Amino acid sequence: xxxxxxxxxxxIQDCGRHGFQYMGINPGGAIDMFSMRTxxxxxxxxxxxxxxxxxxxxxxxxxxxPAIIAIGGADFSATLNGKPVPLFHPVKTGANSTLKFxxxxxxxxxxxxxxxxxxxxxxxxxxSTHTKINAxxxxxxxxxxxxxxxFTDLAPVQDVDDKKxxxxxxxxxxxxxxxxxxxxxxxxxxxxxxxxxxxxxxFQEQLFSVSRTSDRMGYTLEGAAVSINMPCELISxxxxxxxxxxxxxxxxxxxxxxxxxxxGYPRIAHVIKAHRTKIAQLxxxxxxxxxxxxxxxxxxxxxxxxHHLTILKNGCSMxxxxxxKK
Amino acid sequence: xxxxxxxxxxxxxDTALTVDxxxxxxxxxxxxxxxxxxxxxxxxxxxxxxxxxAYSSLTIFYxxxxxxxxxxxxxxxxxxxxxxxxxxxxxxxCTLTDQPRTVKMPVCYDEAVAPDLKTILREKKIxxxxxxxxxxxxxxxxxxxxxxPGFAYMGEINEKIAMPRKATPQKVQAGSVxxxxxxxxxxxxxxxxxxxxxxxTPIKLYEMKDSDNFSTFFQPGDIxxxxxxxxxxxxxx
Numbered sequence: 001x002x003x004x005x006x007x008x009x010x011x012i013q014d015c016g017r018h019g020f021q022y023m024g025i026n027p028g029g030a031i032d033m034f035s036m037r038t039x040x041x042x043x044x045x046x047x048x049x050x051x052x053x054x055x056x057x058x059x060x061x062x063x064x065x066p067a068i069i070a071i072g073g074a075d076f077s078a079t080l081n082g083k084p085v086p087l088f089h090p091v092k093t094g095a096n097s098t099l100k101f102x103x104x105x106x107x108x109x110x111x112x113x114x115x116x117x118x119x120x121x122x123x124x125x126x127x128s129t130h131t132k133i134n135a136x137x138x139x140x141x142x143x144x145x146x147x148x149x150x151f152t153d154l155a156p157v158q159d160v161d162d163k164k165x166x167x168x169x170x171x172x173x174x175x176x177x178x179x180x181x182x183x184x185x186x187x188x189x190x191x192x193x194x195x196x197x198x199x200x201x202x203f204q205e206q207l208f209s210v211s212r213t214s215d216r217m218g219y220t221l222e223g224a225a226v227s228i229n230m231p232c233e234l235i236s237x238x239x240x241x242x243x244x245x246x247x248x249x250x251x252x253x254x255x256x257x258x259x260x261x262x263x264g265y266p267r268i269a270h271v272i273k274a275h276r277t278k279i280a281q282l283x284x285x286x287x288x289x290x291x292x293x294x295x296x297x298x299x300x301x302x303x304x305x306x307h308h309l310t311i312l313k314n315g316c317s318m319x320x321x322x323x324x325k326k
Numbered sequence: 327x328x329x330x331x332x333x334x335x336x337x338x339x340d341t342a343l344t345v346d347x348x349x350x351x352x353x354x355x356x357x358x359x360x361x362x363x364x365x366x367x368x369x370x371x372x373x374x375x376x377x378x379x380a381y382s383s384l385t386i387f388y389x390x391x392x393x394x395x396x397x398x399x400x401x402x403x404x405x406x407x408x409x410x411x412x413x414x415x416x417x418x419x420c421t422l423t424d425q426p427r428t429v430k431m432p433v434c435y436d437e438a439v440a441p442d443l444k445t446i447l448r449e450k451k452i453x454x455x456x457x458x459x460x461x462x463x464x465x466x467x468x469x470x471x472x473x474x475p476g477f478a479y480m481g482e483i484n485e486k487i488a489m490p491r492k493a494t495p496q497k498v499q500a501g502s503v504x505x506x507x508x509x510x511x512x513x514x515x516x517x518x519x520x521x522x523x524x525x526x527t528p529i530k531l532y533e534m535k536d537s538d539n540f541s542t543f544f545q546p547g548d549i550x551x552x553x554x555x556x557x558x559x560x561x562x563x
Contacts, residue, residue, distance in 0.1 A: 018387070021378040022363065023542050024471045024514075123537050132515060133475050135534065190336045190344070233507070235349050236472060236479060238378045238385035242339050262380055262472030270339030273390075295404045298340040299390060306391055 001067075001114060003147040004098070005060035009215070012118070012137035012149075013257075014050040017126035021238070021261045028128040028136075031216055031257040032109050034277035035073035037309055038172050041316045042070035042090045043113035044155060047309065050120050050127035052112040052143070058101035059143055061112070066095050066157035068115035072172070074107025074281060080165040090168040094160040107281040119150035155324070170319055175308045177274065177301055182207075182286065185275050185293040185301070189244065191234070191266035199226040199250075203268070207287035208252070210279075216258035219279070225250025232266060239263040242271035242279075254279060274301035331358050335411060337404055343411055344385045351381055351481050351508070356469050359384050360546050362415065371410055379546060381469045381479065386411055426467075428549045431512075431527055433462065433503050434560035439526035440503075441496075442489075446522060450487060460484045461524060462552040466510060468544045476514035476532035478544035483510050491520040501526045503552075514542075528555075528563035 003010075013036065016029025030036035030053055037047040052059075056076050063069075071078050072088040079100050085091055093099075101110065120127045120137055129137025138147060160166050179185060195203065208223035227250055239245070243255045245265035254271060255263075257280075271279050272293065282288055331347050331354075338344045345362075347355045363379040366386070373392035378385045388407045396406050435458050437443050447454060466480035473479075483505055491506045495518040498504070502513045504521030513519055514531035531543040544550070555563070 019376045020540065021376055022471065023475060023540065024473055024477050025475045025540070121537065124540060125538075132517065133532075133534075135537075187337065187339055190338075190346075235351060235381045236470070237346075237380040237383045238338065238342075238344060238472075240339055240342050240385075240387070260473050261378065262470070267338070270337075272340050295337065295340060295402050299394075299403050302340065302390055303394065 001149045001151060002062040002064065003059050003143050003145055003149075004062045006143060006145045007054050007057055007059035007101075010052060010054040010059045010143045011129040011131070011141075012050050012120045012127055012143075013053045013129065014127045015048040016128050016257070017124045017136070020124055024261055025124065025130070025133075026259060026261050027241075027257075028130055029126070029257050030109075030111065030128075032073050032111070032277045032280040034175065034305065034309075035109070036111050036113075038088060038312065039070040039072040039111045039113040041309070041312050042072070042088060042172055043068055043115045044090070044316065044320045045113055045115060047313060049113065050118045050137070054101065054110045054112065055108060056101065056104040056110075058110060060101070061099040063093050063097045063099070064095060065154060066160060067093050067151070068155050068157055069093055069099075070113050071099075072111055074110040075105040076101035076110050077103040077105055078110075081163050083165065085165065086167060086171070088172040088174075090170070092157050092160045092166040092168065094157075094162045094164040096162050097165060098163075106283075108283050109280060114151055116151040116154040119152065170315075172312055175305055177304065179275075179291070181278075182288050183291050184279050184288050185272045185298065186244065186269040186290050187272060187295060187298060188292060189267035189269045191232075191246070192268050194228050194230070194232060194266050195246070195268055196227045196229055199228065202226050203290055204292060205289075207289055209284050209287045210282045212284050214256075216256055218256055218259060219254040219282075221252045221254065222284075226252060226268070228266065234264045234266065236262045236264045239267065240270065242273065242276055243267050244269040244271065256280065272298035272301065274298065274305045331355055333415065335408055338385055340404065341390060342385055342387045343404070343407055344383050345411065345415065347382045349382060351469065353467055355382050356467065357547065365417065366414060371414070373407070374410070379470055380472065424547070426547050426549050427545070428465070428551060429544070431529060431550055431552050432555045432559070432563065433525040433527050433552045434555050434557055435461075435525040436557040436560070438557065439499070439560065440524050442522040443524050446487065446489060446524060449489075452486070457487060457524065458554050460487050461505070461510070462554055466550045466552075468546050468548040468550060470546050471542060471544065474514055474517055475540070476542035476544065478511055478531075478542075478548075478550075480510050480550055482508040489522045492522065495520040498523060499526065501528065501531075503527060526560065528560055
């Protein structure tokens with residue numbers, strides 16, 4: 001697989017490295033883990049295998065050998081050899097195929113899984129790219145034009161000609177929960193009560209949007225300022241993906257996959273884990289609303305999401321077993 | 327040393343819990359936290375992903391899919407995690423008895439590697455010699471690692487040189503020694519940073535032996551003694 005045009009922020013990610021935060025090493029990993037796991041399963045990989053994570057404008061990719069791939073997450077109008085390819089379907093690609101992302105349509109992060117073993121660098125148990133310390137993924141950096149990522153154990157791909165592709169008929173269905181698409185469920189943080197009553201209303205009733213300057217580390221929210229009862233300086237303590245920090249000016253930052261391990265700003269709320277995928281994909285054009293929920297609901301949604309992926313996993317292994325029998 | 331510290335446990339979202347020993351910087355509390363941390367590293371709990379110590383708190387991340395299996399009646403997964411955590415916190419064997427290690431750390435306080443030195447001297451109306459003496463005479467304790475790989479938070483610095491964080495972070499070179507509030511710390515890698523930079527050390531703060539081994543120069547609990555070196559000594563270290 002060769003990168004023939006670089007994207008602006010494309011990197012290799014997996015489920016992240018865990019167990020090293022005590023040394024200041026953040027877990028990283030795919031920002032939309034749900035889409036990452038889905039494309040892996042569709043492509044016949046283990047759900048936690050490394051994938052290419054892309055934002056728009058995304059890289060153009062050339063496949064010299066036939067492969068089975070799956071694309072999902074954000075919709076960047078993907079084309080293979082000039083023909084549109086649907087998201088969340090397994091696709092057979094012939095040798096000398098070119099994958100391009102033509103136009104931004106929806107979402108923020110798109111994932112590409114290729115069936116086989118990616119020849120990337122594993123650092124501290126994970127293939128996720130740690131760009132700060134230049135380790136893991138592809139030379140510890142974002143993907144550049146000319147990078148050739150080798151794959152081994154490629155699945156045998158038959159009946160597809162050079163520069164041609166075939167979209168397999170089965171696909172992954174989206175995961176829906178009862179919440180409206182613009183609603184992000186949160187749990188109150190330890191410093192929730194530092195906010196003024198007016199601030200609490202603003203937080204729950206106003207619309208916020210993710211600013212353009214947001215990145216893998218954090219999403220800065222635009223909207224009304226949330227005020228605090230008294231200025232406070234907290235001693236640094238641990239933060240997590242989904243933690244909503246309140247800056248002194250009243251602006252909020254939602255910490256994302258590339259967040260630092262610790263922080264000192266008030267943690268006013270936490271996005272529930274089941275809604276990380278939803279907030280991760282929000283662009284500046286899609287305003288969001290926060291809804292305070294309880295731990296029971298958060299856990300139920302997370303288990304439902306896990307169940308959804310288990311069903312997909314079982315379905316995919318059946319389909320692939322069947323496919324390779326032929 | 328006291329062997330009992332009051333704490334509260336609060337959820338950090340739906341997949342982590344934080345044990346909070348009070349919003350304070352205290353050597354005994356810090357030692358106790360490191361004791362609990364080391365106990366948990368040596369005795370992993372099924373369903374706990376990792377444990378992260380901080381100044382006056384300790385956070386554990388758990389895997390809800392694993393802990394779910396232990397649910398009885400109407401409990402939440404968060405309740406299960408909390409019960410498991412409390413069980414550990416009640417153990418007496420968590421108290422740390424290790425003697426702290428003392429490390430000497432060379433710092434070059436030359437303006438060429440200390441972009442914020444002049445600002446501090448002007449603002450605090452002190453000489454460079456006074457600043458060096460105020461910063462390098464106390465022995466500091468490493469309270470925690472965080473922010474960047476190998477970044478050690480040390481305290482507490484003399485009030486006479488305490489500076490707030492900068493309003494906007496600036497580019498900081500690896501090895502830079504910074505101060506913020508009553509803390510001091512060293513940037514292990516080039517990074518944006520909001521601390522005022524008063525010097526630089528030639529010591530490398532982490533080591534990557536291979537893809538499975540990473541070690542940091544500092545460990546929480548270390549006692550750090552800075553000493554001043556010249557520009558020449560810094561360049562030829």
